[in-house]
Amino acid sequence: MARPFFHTLLEGVGGFVVSVSVRFTALRDVVLPPFTGRVLKTLLHASPCMEALRGLYASRPTQRPVRLTALRLGWRRLYQTVDSAGRGPLRVRAGSTLRGVVSAIVRGDPFAVVGDAGGCSGRLPAPLDGLSFEVEEVKLETVEGLTAGVRAGEEFKLVIHTPLLLDTKLMTPPVLVDSSLVKVGQAYRLLPTPSYIAAAAVRLWLALARGERDLKAESWIPYAVGRLSDVLVAEVDYKLKPVTAIYGRAGDGGLRKARGPVGYVILKPLSDRLAPILDKTLALAQRLGLGKSRAIGFGEVEVQKPR
Structure with missing residues (x-):
């Protein structure tokens, strides 16, 4: 007799989940995109140490194996709503510390995908050049152990x-x-x-x-x-x-x-x-x-x- 699908659904999986935590520092007052996940997308495309993650992000147009979070200021996720749009663009003041995470599921060698991300730091290109960035942590988990x-x-x-x-x-x-x-x-x-x-x-x-x-x-x-x-x-x-x-x-x-x-x-x-x-x-x-x-x-x- 065939085994019920709820037994087999969790079988046949492998690979790893990689989570790269990034800290951003505002060097001056900065206007952010209305949905701040795009800041991490800019980082992914602009930084050479994110090249492998960038390739994974572009590897499929739907159900992407990479997730970019909205930035956090303390506990608050930063994104603009229709209700808040009347107050002007989304801004952060000089000296503010923001955090975001790039996560990816990897079926091959996870270290090849992480690349040089562990020591990654620098400054974003214009118009976000008022933000510097530094990778704070790289976390690796097995899919089976989630x-x-x-x-x-x-x-x-x-x-x-x-x-x-x-x-x-x-x-x-x-x-x-x-x-x-x-x-x-x-x-x-x-x-x-x-x-x-x-x-x-x-x-x-x-x-x-x-x-x-x-x-x-x-x-x-x-x-x-x-x-x-x-x-x-x-x-x-x-x-x-x-x-x-x-x-x-x-x-x-x-x-x-x-x-x-x-x-x-x-x-x-x-x-x-x-x-x-x-x-x-x-x-x-x-x-x-x-x-x-x-x-x-x-x-x-x-x-x-x-x-």
Whole structure:
């Protein structure tokens, strides 16, 4: 008899997750991009010591194996919203210290990808030349050893630090994937239910930990885990706020915007078969982001123990 998919989903994985923590110092007052994940993207393209990570970032156009976070000023993630846009551009004062992380999943030699990043320092090019940078830490973890601390019968808190963009089509039944019924414009869930959270995390796991290229052929797996999650995961509490983030300008000069929730949701897995899947897939999402545009810093999530 074939083994159930929830046993085999976590098998056949390998490789490493590399996390490069970078400190930026403002040498003068600096105007930042509206979504500050683009500062790390500038670093990736401008610094020779980031060449290997830059190549990995460009290796596939979707489900990128590299994630760039929004910059943090203390605990606060820096990005501009429609509500804050009226106060002028996003600025930091001279002397401010900002931090961000470049994370990547590597199936080969992780040291070849990290390259010289461990001793990397310098100054960004214009118009961000008011920022100097220095790599503070390089962390290496095996994919097999990842854990988020999710256990059956125990509550966990999923904190959403930057807008989480979960496409409404994510939970499309597999038989309707090619149907004209779901060929509609893009929209995102403002209430992230267990099904959407789980399906997005499993989709990320298939693409990066398992290295599956044809996600359409595997679409039944995220859907099945999502459906089970709506039955076998209890929502205990939540505090969510929808925000509209600005992440650039369109070709016509208008603003590029994306709306998604930030805050937290407390969940409790009720099944000892489903909990290990959530544990592994959310651990990967914690390092590589969740949902659409996670590669530039949207969908930064963190699993915590509720207080």
